[in-house]
Amino acid sequence: MREPPLQESYRFSPAYSKSVEDGAPVLISRASDAHLTERLLRPLWRGGPFWKLSFLVTGFGALFFFSTLLYTALTGIGTWGNNIPVAWAFAITNFVWWIGIGHAGTFISAVLLLLEQNWRNSINRLAEAMTLFAIINAAVFPLIHLGRPWFAYWIFPYPSTMNVWPNFKGALPWDGAAISTYFTVSLLFWYVGLIPDLAAARDHAPTLFKRRLYGILALGWRGSGRAWKNWQVAYLLLAGLATPLVLSVHSVVSLDFAITQLPGWHSTIFPPYFVAGAIYSGFAMVLTLMLPLRALYGVEDIITTRHLDAMAKLILVTGTAVYYTYVVELFIAWYTGNIFESQLFLWLRLSGPYAWAVWLTFVLNFVVPNLMWFRAFRQRPVLLWIASVLVNVAMWFERFFLIITSQSQDFLPSSWAMYRPTYVDGAIFLGTFLLFGFLFLLFLRFLPFIPISETKELRHALVEEESRLEAR
């Protein structure tokens, strides 16, 4: 399974030597196309390390998740810690957190494609799979939060016998439209990218059953010039369509909050604030998943330190944008002189009963991204992994205090209440990780997690560039 470590043995081509301090080139391996194809397809036929054990654990974990959902649906929302006024609590915190994580996958696969960042080629498949599974987890929460999830389809406009239609002037139908579109378009984009690799899996399949299975999924892809030409155009168009989705989905989610009148929520800064936070936490989650995979599957020559470096820099950029909004929010709360805003931002958040969550977020989200100024943090997988986990912890607590504090103390002191989650809340949140792990393992086991044709295309471009420079 493992290839010999290539960290020291690769040669720097003159084309890339200018940026040696940014880490290795985007692709170190110069193995032949056939070797590369066979190597990247190997996990499909043999499985990765410990896959049976991990399947067992996460498979039962997914069952555990479904049983917590079933318990909630059968018993009712009373099993949670929600109360009035804190009606949104854990479920919406988890929803916002998971849907935010998805954004980095789309950002990597779509925005970086349009910007011709070729380092995205080796990690986009993985990041997009993460997006899809994160959206699935996110979508569970508004569903069960309804209390009667079997009526969830009421959010969609269909000619019902009750002769009523959804009220499109509210944010919830927008949310339904945004999330279902986001999932569908992400799935289409992911699938279009997968077609050439599914064909490679078909042509290398060891058994007739697998050959048929991948053959049907590949739709009979033969890599013809005509097909590649249309594929490239369709892939670019889908990237162009997914790009505004990166900005719009979390904006719509933030409108769920911004459209209300509550202090701390009723703010025009919310859409950009949410989008920056979403991409920030998503990049952290990509790193959390990618770093162990890279070591386990021994693909350090395909996902190189250059990738880690670039991802870390994006964490720094988006993290700084998030921090800027924290400062602006506090400044505006003070500057407006509005008593409710000041009460919420300056008293309740900074020194109230939830101040620990607020300060945890403020400290972690300041310290962790700013460590990325240093190459030692950007290029050391272990340190970067710890940083990425801390970012997501901080981002979860950010959504937690954002949602809880505004509801728990609004305009009328007589309706103030504290919020405390129950064990069911915790079990459902834990369950989302297990379901996510299960889906992600299925993906690793049955689909090539590094795009094969795109890696070969990248290799071809690099080899051409190198030979041109050597000839000069």
Place this chain on the structure above:
Amino acid sequence: MRSGLLAEYEDPEILVRAIRALRREGIVAMDAHMPYPVREVLEALELPPSRVPIYCFLGGLAGASYAYLLQWWTNGFDYALNVGGRPLGAAPAFIPPTFEGTVLLAAFGALLSFLGFSRLPRLWAPVDEVPQFSRVTSDRFFLAVDATDPRFDRIEAENILLASGALSVSAFGLLPRKEAER
């Protein structure tokens, strides 16, 4: 492509030369098969511009009008709901679902037209009968010359392909009768 000749190449640059050699002889009905898109090959094939963007745009247009008109009719007329005295056809509030509808149908337009123009799904094609062809997704480049081309002559085309540096040249599908008689 029902029938013709399939030449195998190791290097896309040699494939480009073969395409040019065939075109010089007036043979234009051909297609390359590649493990990854190579710009030079796509240019040498002189394919017509892709029509996928047109269908993507039409999809987007359909999605935008469907989403907007649905909201306008349901909230403004069929179930007119007065929310705080705001206009029934509140255009700004209808923008987010209109945008989502645009993106959704544009994406389907791009996907379906890509599949249609690439003639997919097509689980079997005559070229699949050539044993070497299974390496098309791994590391080999192929050039398929269509036997229906008016200038197609089996012997001549085979010679051009072999002279261009093909590793192998195989016939696929049922070649036209006049070719088989020779």
